Amino acid sequence: MLLIYLAMVDSDEEKDLVEKLYNTYKNTLFNICFAIVRNRTDAEDAVHDTFIRIIDNLCKIKDVDSPQTKAFCIVIARNVAVDILRKSKKSVFVTEEELDFYESDIKNEETALSNIGVERLKQALIRLPKEYYDVLMLNVKFGCSLSEMSGILGISYQAVRYKLRKARSILLKETEAKNEQH
Amino acid sequence: MNNIEIALEETMYEMIFSDIPKTNYKIRYSFDRRMKKMIRSYLADNTLDKSVHKSKKRWRYIIIIAVTLVLTITAAAVVCYNNITLEKHDTFSLLHIEDTEKAPENIEQEYVITAGLDGYMRNTFYNNDGCIVEEYKDGDSQIIFSQMTFSHFNGTRINTETVEGAITAVDVNGITALYFENGKEHTLVWNNDEYVFSFQANKLGKDELIALSESVKPKQ
Numbered sequence: 001m002l003l004i005y006l007a008m009v010d011s012d013e014e015k016d017l018v019e020k021l022y023n024t025y026k027n028t029l030f031n032i033c034f035a036i037v038r039n040r041t042d043a044e045d046a047v048h049d050t051f052i053r054i055i056d057n058l059c060k061i062k063d064v065d066s067p068q069t070k071a072f073c074i075v076i077a078r079n080v081a082v083d084i085l086r087k088s089k090k091s092v093f094v095t096e097e098e099l100d101f102y103e104s105d106i107k108n109e110e111t112a113l114s115n116i117g118v119e120r121l122k123q124a125l126i127r128l129p130k131e132y133y134d135v136l137m138l139n140v141k142f143g144c145s146l147s148e149m150s151g152i153l154g155i156s157y158q159a160v161r162y163k164l165r166k167a168r169s170i171l172l173k174e175t176e177a178k179n180e181q182h
Numbered sequence: 183m184n185n186i187e188i189a190l191e192e193t194m195y196e197m198i199f200s201d202i203p204k205t206n207y208k209i210r211y212s213f214d215r216r217m218k219k220m221i222r223s224y225l226a227d228n229t230l231d232k233s234v235h236k237s238k239k240r241w242r243y244i245i246i247i248a249v250t251l252v253l254t255i256t257a258a259a260v261v262c263y264n265n266i267t268l269e270k271h272d273t274f275s276l277l278h279i280e281d282t283e284k285a286p287e288n289i290e291q292e293y294v295i296t297a298g299l300d301g302y303m304r305n306t307f308y309n310n311d312g313c314i315v316e317e318y319k320d321g322d323s324q325i326i327f328s329q330m331t332f333s334h335f336n337g338t339r340i341n342t343e344t345v346e347g348a349i350t351a352v353d354v355n356g357i358t359a360l361y362f363e364n365g366k367e368h369t370l371v372w373n374n375d376e377y378v379f380s381f382q383a384n385k386l387g388k389d390e391l392i393a394l395s396e397s398v399k400p401k402q
Contacts, residue, residue: 015225022221026209028202035203044213051217055224068191071198078201114184121189126196133197141190 018055020064021073028070029077036081046081053080053152060142072142075134079153082131109168116175124174132167139164215287219333222312263351264358266373275349277338277360277371284375285332289314293329293379297397298390323385325394328378335378340369352388354395361388370395 026047033046053076054061061069113121125133138144138152149160183191209217261268265280292314302318302325309315312334318325340362349362352370359372370391371380379398381391 018221018225022217026214026217027207030209031203031205031207032201034207035201035205040210044209047209047213048217048220051221055221067194067199071194074198074201113186116185118185118188118192121185122193125189125193128197130197130201133193136186137190137194137198140186 014058017058017061017064021054021061021069022051024064025070025073029073032074032077033081036078037085042084043081046077046084049080049084049154050077053154057144057148057152060144068141071137075137076152078130079134083154109165109172112172113168116171120175121171124171127174128167128170132163132170135160135163136167136171211287215333218287219336222334261349263360264373265375266358266360266371266378268349268360275340277340278336279332279373279378286376287331287333288312289329289331289377291376292401293377293398294401295327295394295397296399298394299325324383325386326380326382327394327398328380328382330378330380332373332378335373352392354392359392359395361391 029050030043030047033050034040034043037043037046050073054073060072063069125136128136134153135149138149144152146157146160146164149164150157153160155163261270267278267280269276269278289309289312295316299318302320302323304316305319306317307315312331314329316327318327349360351358352361353359354370354372357372357374359370361368361370363369366384367382368384368387368391369380369382370388371378372395373379379395381394383391386394
């Protein structure tokens with residue numbers, strides 16, 4: 001009859017993971033969001049949305065305390081907060097021309113990037129705008145697909161596609177410029 | 183790892199962690215509770231209620247719920263016992279408890295049964311964030327004692343389709359408690375403004391459960 005007892009006995013690894021994630025990062029993420037939106041209510045909304053997106057993508061998280069997980073949470077939080085600040089979730093407008101730009105020769109770019117030295121890549125990455133850095137991080141480090149990134153970042157599929165291509169393109173240009181200087 | 187992965191990992195500090203401000207604001211207690219409730223509901227049935235916790239929209243939802251309650255007052259009668267509310271529907275009831283500032287989010291003080299368990303052996307013990315459940319057995323006789331936080335208790339559903347007797351209010355150490363029977367299962371629920379307690383038993387009646395509940399005291 002009374003479900004109190006049965007409802008309580010419901011513990012598994014996922015439960016521990018979500019609760020630990022929340023308790024570990026709630027204040028850090030709140031401070032990041034607050035620094036962007038500058039008011040408590042919007043920052044709370046941002047933290048709330050961030051955790052919903054994290055929970056939707058729990059499979060990307062292996063170890064709660066790892067720097068990778070921390071980075072994953074921060075990337076989501078700052079994008080959510082910026083979204084709230086813009087007051088328009090799908091504000092990134094991408095033209096058909098820009099989409100074609102993505103389709104051109106993505107394979108060649110990936111190969112070219114993998115041949116560049118780590119130090120040169122690091123120098124280029126540090127100069128990359130954070131909105132491009134974030135998509136690259138999600139795609140390369142966390143193996144997120146375009147549609148997963150669209151959900152995580154709260155922007156359209158096309159916008160994610162464009163940003164990813166743009167990130168790769170900037171990186172290649174930056175590293176090529178360095179090559180010429182040397 | 184290829185070069186781009188290594189480079190991304192080694193630039194995380196400059197590009198991501200450097201974004202963490204030096205401010206040390208804490209999230210509000212009320213927001214923290216709402217978030218934990220959301221996470222708990224997700225863990226219970228794997229569905230996320232993505233809307234009701236938005237602070238800016240909270241009032242809008244409260245108004246909608248209030249209007250809906252008024253409109254459906256004939257379908258769901260609401261009865262209050264102390265600060266526990268019983269929302270009666272056709273085949274089930276929902277138990278809610280009015281939140282108090284004193285009610286902790288986690289169990290900070292454990293309560294134990296101090297008398298009336300002669301012959302019983304503790305069969306199972308379950309302790310999790312927000313709830314402790316103990317099961318005692320003496321042959322066929324079973325007693326389940328639960329201690330819960332308010333947030334853990336809220337929204338508990340009981341099936342009243344087959345409840346034989348009416349749900350009644352009884353007195354436990356001067357506190358109004360709920361007592362109800364369903365076949366051989368007898369249940370007593372009460373709270374002390376900090377935690378919600380319940381007894382479920384298959385062989386003990388109302389008076390015995392009240393006697394047991396009066397023996398529940400903070401663990402020394």
